Amino acid sequence: MRRDAPCTGEDPRGVVVVSAPIPALQIPELDQCVHCGLCLNHCPTYRVTRLETESPRGRIHLVRAASEGRIDPGERFAEHIYLCLMCRACETACPSGVKFGRIAEAAREVLGPPGSRSARILASLAFTQLFPKLGRLRLLIRLLRFYQRSRLAPIARRIIPRRLREMEAMLPAVPDRFFVPDAEVLPAVGVRRARVALLNGCVMPLLFGDVNAATVRVLRRNGCDVVIPRNQGCCGALNVHNGETVAAKQMARRNIDVFQAAAVDAVIVNAAGCGATMKEYAHLLAHDPAYAEKATRFSSMVKDASEFLADLGLTGPLGPVDMTVTYQDPCHLAHGQKIRAQPRQLLAAIPGLRLVEMEASDRCCGSAGIYNITHPEMSRTLLDEKMMSISRTGAAAVVAPNPGCMLQIQYGARRTGSNGIVVYHLMDLLDRAYQAAEHPSRLRLPS
Numbered sequence: 001m002r003r004d005a006p007c008t009g010e011d012p013r014g015v016v017v018v019s020a021p022i023p024a025l026q027i028p029e030l031d032q033c034v035h036c037g038l039c040l041n042h043c044p045t046y047r048v049t050r051l052e053t054e055s056p057r058g059r060i061h062l063v064r065a066a067s068e069g070r071i072d073p074g075e076r077f078a079e080h081i082y083l084c085l086m087c088r089a090c091e092t093a094c095p096s097g098v099k100f101g102r103i104a105e106a107a108r109e110v111l112g113p114p115g116s117r118s119a120r121i122l123a124s125l126a127f128t129q130l131f132p133k134l135g136r137l138r139l140l141i142r143l144l145r146f147y148q149r150s151r152l153a154p155i156a157r158r159i160i161p162r163r164l165r166e167m168e169a170m171l172p173a174v175p176d177r178f179f180v181p182d183a184e185v186l187p188a189v190g191v192r193r194a195r196v197a198l199l200n201g202c203v204m205p206l207l208f209g210d211v212n213a214a215t216v217r218v219l220r221r222n223g224c225d226v227v228i229p230r231n232q233g234c235c236g237a238l239n240v241h242n243g244e245t246v247a248a249k250q251m252a253r254r255n256i257d258v259f260q261a262a263a264v265d266a267v268i269v270n271a272a273g274c275g276a277t278m279k280e281y282a283h284l285l286a287h288d289p290a291y292a293e294k295a296t297r298f299s300s301m302v303k304d305a306s307e308f309l310a311d312l313g314l315t316g317p318l319g320p321v322d323m324t325v326t327y328q329d330p331c332h333l334a335h336g337q338k339i340r341a342q343p344r345q346l347l348a349a350i351p352g353l354r355l356v357e358m359e360a361s362d363r364c365c366g367s368a369g370i371y372n373i374t375h376p377e378m379s380r381t382l383l384d385e386k387m388m389s390i391s392r393t394g395a396a397a398v399v400a401p402n403p404g405c406m407l408q409i410q411y412g413a414r415r416t417g418s419n420g421i422v423v424y425h426l427m428d429l430l431d432r433a434y435q436a437a438e439h440p441s442r443l444r445l446p447s
């Protein structure tokens, strides 16, 4: 992170300059903001704090001031930039089309990872040594599983500091098995309609292996040959959102090469945050002469699973799934990819399923990548609000097609004692509907 000492002076326009101007922050998106303030009440951090500095408009002012050298991009600046959830709700609200996500990403690239010096070193190690090297991540999750099942866990909970205890409470139970595809290419069931590749992801196969398996089954039942390239890696979303763009670019290049070699019609993603990032590889690699064009082609092939299936049209038969659900719009699906209708359209196709909309379903649940670890207070405030909205619907289950939201709402259910609330991925419910058609007697779900 930049920690330059301010050097006060005056530029030729008579503006007080306290630091060197930062060309990397002089981006066109800043000029699009007309400071109307229409985004303010859509911003979760502004709604909680009522502070201009914690609003999109305020942050845009701060980034502009830093870009011109009028403020020092030090500790205080970093706090405002990192209190942002990167939810992009302000982009949906903005009539001028300001892509605030790009402004925040540019600021974070200048700042580097968030937090204290030791937290930044740890985060940087995770972003450069863990997520790009999935074997290490798998080993870490195996160790976590061992810890969770050992007698060590209850003892550790009694002696570790409160902050660590809170972080431990957020961790999901690691499942017995990770998702390992049977083969690199899994053939379509019935008439072949498309050849697609699936992003296996980093944490998805380890913590939500069942969701990946369900996604593959649903795609195959809809006539897709599914390719799961072995050499693919993490999409780099956490890196991009936390100022580690050098590693993110390497991860993007690797995925572009691997998926291009798979020769598919579309690259399917079932995690909203990953999909939004991969759709923006074109922007990430815009100045890379060797990859700019390839990245543009690649980004245009990336589809969220719901987007792809709604466009393709579901093939039946789907059996009944008799339950009442509510739907959480993941930020990076609703705001990042503008996908809202397609998941609802697919839910409506499941016989017996009733959807009750919650209030502000597209407001962030407070997960936001590692935000629930770096900003636990704000994250919990937003989660509590979300759990209230969920509970008011009376639904037995929440559908949230993104791992971060699923983990956060599961944690919210444990925290608020609403353990009856179950969280499903959309692909999981579609898969259950197909199973219900094939084996009607086997299915047991909360109603």
Ligand code: SF4
Binding pocket: 032, 033, 034, 035, 036, 037, 038, 039, 040, 056, 057, 090, 093, 094, 095, 096, 097, 098
């Ligand atoms: S980001 Fe958009 S909505 Fe917000 S103040 Fe600027 S122009 Fe207005």
Ligand code: SF4
Binding pocket: 042, 043, 044, 045, 046, 054, 055, 056, 059, 083, 084, 085, 086, 087, 088, 089, 090, 091, 100
């Ligand atoms: S991305 Fe979300 S938290 Fe950040 S300024 Fe926009 S609305 Fe607020």
